[in-house]
Amino acid sequence: xxxxxxxxxxxxxxxxxxxxxxxxxxxxxxxxxxxxxxxxxxxxxxxxxxxxxxxxxxxxxxxxxxxxxxxxxxxxxxxxxxxxxxxxxxxxxxxxxxxxxxxxxxxxxxxxxxxxxxxxxxxxxxxxxxxxxxxxxxxxxxxxxxxxxxxxxxxxxxxxxxxxxxxxxxxxxxxxxxxxxxxxxxxxxxxxxxxxxxxxxxxxxxxxxxxxxxxxxxxxxxxxxxxxxxxxxxxxxxxxxxxxxxxxxxxxxxxxxxxxxxxxxxxxxxxxxxxxxxxxxxxxxxxxxxxxxxxxxxxxxxxxxxxxxxxxxxxxxxxxxxxxxxxxxxxxxxxxxxxxxxxxxxxxxxxxxxxxxxxxxxxxxxxxxxxxxxxxxxxxxxxxxxxxxxxxxxxxxxxxxxxxxxxxxxxxxxxxxxxxxxxxxxxxxxxxxxxxxxxxxxxx
Numbered sequence: 363x364x365x366x367x368x369x370x371x372x373x374x375x376x377x378x379x380x381x382x383x384x385x386x387x388x389x390x391x392x393x394x395x396x397x398x399x400x401x402x403x404x405x406x407x408x409x410x411x412x413x414x415x416x417x418x419x420x421x422x423x424x425x426x427x428x429x430x431x432x433x434x435x436x437x438x439x440x441x442x443x444x445x446x447x448x449x450x451x452x453x454x455x456x457x458x459x460x461x462x463x464x465x466x467x468x469x470x471x472x473x474x475x476x477x478x479x480x481x482x483x484x485x486x487x488x489x490x491x492x493x494x495x496x497x498x499x500x501x502x503x504x505x506x507x508x509x510x511x512x513x514x515x516x517x518x519x520x521x522x523x524x525x526x527x528x529x530x531x532x533x534x535x536x537x538x539x540x541x542x543x544x545x546x547x548x549x550x551x552x553x554x555x556x557x558x559x560x561x562x563x564x565x566x567x568x569x570x571x572x573x574x575x576x577x578x579x580x581x582x583x584x585x586x587x588x589x590x591x592x593x594x595x596x597x598x599x600x601x602x603x604x605x606x607x608x609x610x611x612x613x614x615x616x617x618x619x620x621x622x623x624x625x626x627x628x629x630x631x632x633x634x635x636x637x638x639x640x641x642x643x644x645x646x647x648x649x650x651x652x653x654x655x656x657x658x659x660x661x662x663x664x665x666x667x668x669x670x671x672x673x674x675x676x677x678x679x680x681x682x683x684x685x686x687x688x689x690x691x692x693x694x695x696x697x698x699x700x701x702x703x704x705x706x707x708x709x710x711x712x713x714x715x716x717x718x719x720x721x722x723x724x725x726x727x728x729x730x731x732x733x734x735x736x737x738x739x740x741x742x743x744x745x746x747x748x749x750x751x752x753x754x755x756x757x758x759x760x761x762x763x764x765x766x767x768x769x770x771x772x773x774x775x776x777x778x779x780x781x782x783x784x785x786x787x788x789x790x791x792x793x794x795x796x797x798x799x800x801x802x803x804x805x806x
Contacts, residue, residue, distance in 0.1 A: 390415070
């Protein structure tokens with residue numbers, strides 16, 4: 363609302379009628395004559411009303427005695443009114459400085475001038491209007507702050523949930539890692555067994571083919587032997603029909619035929635034994651074939667198991683990627699935690715700075731009080747030297763005492779406000795440090 367230079371703001375100087383109208387809207391009673399011919403009492407009341415409207419400090423609160431500050435004075439009853447006036451003047455000076463009136467002094471209250479008073483009132487009205495215009499934006503900032511605080515709480519809760527999930531994932535990863543290692547070892551053993559079974563299958567197939575060839579040869583030999591036996595039987599029948607009367611010859615032939623028949627019988631028995639042996643070997647080969655079928659089924663089940671192991675390995679890799687992402691999120695949270703610690707450090711520095719400002723203001727108040735005491739002594743000396751002006755000086759002293767009382771009350775209220783701000787800020791820092799410590803413990 364205008365340009366600024368060295369904390370001095372430019373603002374329009376209103377007319378008396380405009381100033382009265384604006385102050386009526388602010389519920390501050392004043393008349394045209396009060397601005398044309400300002401009275402110290404009315405001017406002080408107007409400024410006190412502006413202090414209440416703009417700063418929120420009531421005159422009644424300033425008039426309350428500050429026992430803590432009074433305890434540091436040797437004769438506090440002498441400075442009761444002076445301290446209140448000093449506090450009020452401090453509040454007025456702070457308000458005027460904020461409104462762009464940097465040259466405000468005690469004379470503007472005790473000896474007000476019409477033009478000067480109208481200019482000061484115009485600056486106060488200008489700041490009040492500006493404050494009213496910015497109230498909506500201030501409410502927006504408050505709402506945005508509340509939303510950010512809610513978002514912060516949600517992020518903290520989400521962070522805690524992620525930490526719990528991460529811990530569970532780590533535990534699950536450890537348990538599944540042991541299972542995967544066991545499955546890998548078992549898979550290696552099964553692979554070795556499968557290789558051995560494959561080699562045995564190849565060897566058995568070769569033996570089976572060889573035995574089948576031998577069975578075919580033996581079957582051919584048995585068929586040939588049976589055919590030879592039948593041929594000999596036919597020849598025997600034929601020879602019986604051709605028997606001659608020579609007994610010696612018949613005996614020889616019979617003997618030869620008997621020997622031949624005996625040989626044939628032995629050959630048939632040998633063929634039968636060989637056929638039985640081959641039958642036993644065929645039964646054994648059938649059993650071996652069944653075992654091979656079972657082995658092939660076992661190999662198929664092993665292949666399925668290996669496929670499941672590979673699926674578990676892929677799931678493990680997916681979980682490892684998820685854990686890596688959560689680790690990145692955890693690193694971001696650690697960075698946020700470090701930022702929060704830096705903010706806590708800045709808050710502590712701000713508390714220290716406010717403490718130093720409080721000490722400086724206390725020293726300034728003491729200096730101002732000493733100055734007021736000296737001025738009061740001068741006023742007393744002037745009253746003794748000029749008794750003819752006793753009534754005027756008495757009135758001036760009364761006004762001065764009222765101003766001092768107001769300043770005293772304002773100073774006490776300001777000191778109290780600073781103490782409350784300091785206690786509130788210290789409490790907030792303690793709460794923040796406690797929550798930060800809990801978050802650190804949760805992360806650890």
